[in-house]
Amino acid sequence: MTPPAPADRAGDKPATGPTDTPERPEAETAKPRARGSRVRQRVAVIIPAKDESRRIAATVRSAKAIPHVDLVLVVDDGSEDNTQHVAREAGAVVVRHSHNRGKAAAMETGAAVVAMRDAPDRPARVLLFIDGDLAETAVNTAPLVPPVLEGHTDLAIANLPPQPGAGGRGIVVGAARRAIASLTGWTPNQPLSGMRCLTREAFEAATPLAHGWGVETGMTIDLLRQGFRVVEVPCDLRHRPSGGDLRGQLHRAAQYRDVQLAVNARRVRAAAGAVRRSVSAKQPPTHR
Numbered sequence: 160m161t162p163p164a165p166a167d168r169a170g171d172k173p174a175t176g177p178t179d180t181p182e183r184p185e186a187e188t189a190k191p192r193a194r195g196s197r198v199r200q201r202v203a204v205i206i207p208a209k210d211e212s213r214r215i216a217a218t219v220r221s222a223k224a225i226p227h228v229d230l231v232l233v234v235d236d237g238s239e240d241n242t243q244h245v246a247r248e249a250g251a252v253v254v255r256h257s258h259n260r261g262k263a264a265a266m267e268t269g270a271a272v273v274a275m276r277d278a279p280d281r282p283a284r285v286l287l288f289i290d291g292d293l294a295e296t297a298v299n300t301a302p303l304v305p306p307v308l309e310g311h312t313d314l315a316i317a318n319l320p321p322q323p324g325a326g327g328r329g330i331v332v333g334a335a336r337r338a339i340a341s342l343t344g345w346t347p348n349q350p351l352s353g354m355r356c357l358t359r360e361a362f363e364a365a366t367p368l369a370h371g372w373g374v375e376t377g378m379t380i381d382l383l384r385q386g387f388r389v390v391e392v393p394c395d396l397r398h399r400p401s402g403g404d405l406r407g408q409l410h411r412a413a414q415y416r417d418v419q420l421a422v423n424a425r426r427v428r429a430a431a432g433a434v435r436r437s438v439s440a441k442q443p444p445t446h447r
């Protein structure tokens with residue numbers, strides 16, 4: 160695979176939808192589907208959730224109101240609270256990890272369960288991942304869906320407004336942003352945003368997902384490097400921000416660790432790919 164062209168591989172923070180995306184090289188192209196084939200396509204909302212009993216009911220109810228959604232799936236990632244019961248009561252389909260496996264694992268479980276519920280005679284559902292703490296604002300992820308359903312992009316990522324009470328200094332966000340930029344040529348505004356809508360084809364191309372908190376950074380890099388289209392879409396969301404206290408800083412340290420692990424693995428992969436390409440370019444043509 161050739162390295163992606165800079166910046167224009169991804170929509171550049173469109174106000175209401177994706178910007179134009181250039182043709183992708185044949186070898187990397189995720190086949191665009193005819194618009195007509197998406198007409199009956201539905202959307203599954205997947206909510207990885209660990210100890211979200213206080214907000215999950217509002218999140219589930221709100222997610223059910225997103226147009227085209229016919230399945231809201233909560234993956235209880237080994238919660239120690241009542242998350243699974245509250246989510247089920249609110250109308251979600253709930254599956255549960257018996258022990259905590261991290262956000263990325265919960266996302267993979269969610270996608271696998273949706274695949275089992277996809278009808279064989281219909282297109283695979285589009286996947287909309289959202290966090291469990293959005294509460295009543297979950298419905299405001301709705302603008303992520305049309306660009307994907309209509310085939311304008313493969314991955315739509317929510318851009319959130321500044322969150323009251325957030326205590327971050329932009330260290331993790333900055334590191335993830337720079338890593339994505341250096342590996343793909345595209346500079347995202349919110350590289351860690353977990354609210355993202357994508358096709359089944361794009362999801363499969365992004366697996367195995369990077370572990371834990373590295374999942375968003377890894378997914379964006381992997382999809383862009385394979386020629387998939389990515390856009391950021393503003394969404395008016397509120398989530399439980401991490402504060403500036405010890406708990407918040409520990410959360411950021413874990414995020415930082417997982418982002419670095421995801422990025423380093425992809426740097427190694429990119430370097431190995433470059434070596435392979437240069438070796439095969441130098442090999443003399445074979446004669447019969």
Ligand SMILES: O=c1ccn([C@@H]2O[C@H](COP(=O)(O)OP(=O)(O)O)[C@@H](O)[C@H]2O)c(=O)[nH]1
Pocket residue numbers: 206207208209210211236259260261262265289290291292353398399400401
């Ligand atoms: O081990 C974990 C940790 C978190 N989460 C879920 O992942 C989402 C994002 O987590 P959080 O809101 O804590 O992170 P933030 O995005 O605020 O950094 C939430 O729905 C969590 O419940 C999870 O499924 N497993």
Ligand SMILES: O=C(O)[C@@H](COP(=O)(O)O)O[C@H]1O[C@H](CO)[C@@H](O)[C@H](O)[C@H]1O
Pocket residue numbers: 319322325326327328329330331332333349350351352353401410411414
């Ligand atoms: O925990 C946080 O405050 C930051 C990461 O910490 P930094 O601000 O980069 O030190 O990450 C959160 O905020 C981002 C920006 O709003 C979101 O995109 C992330 O999903 C959230 O984890």
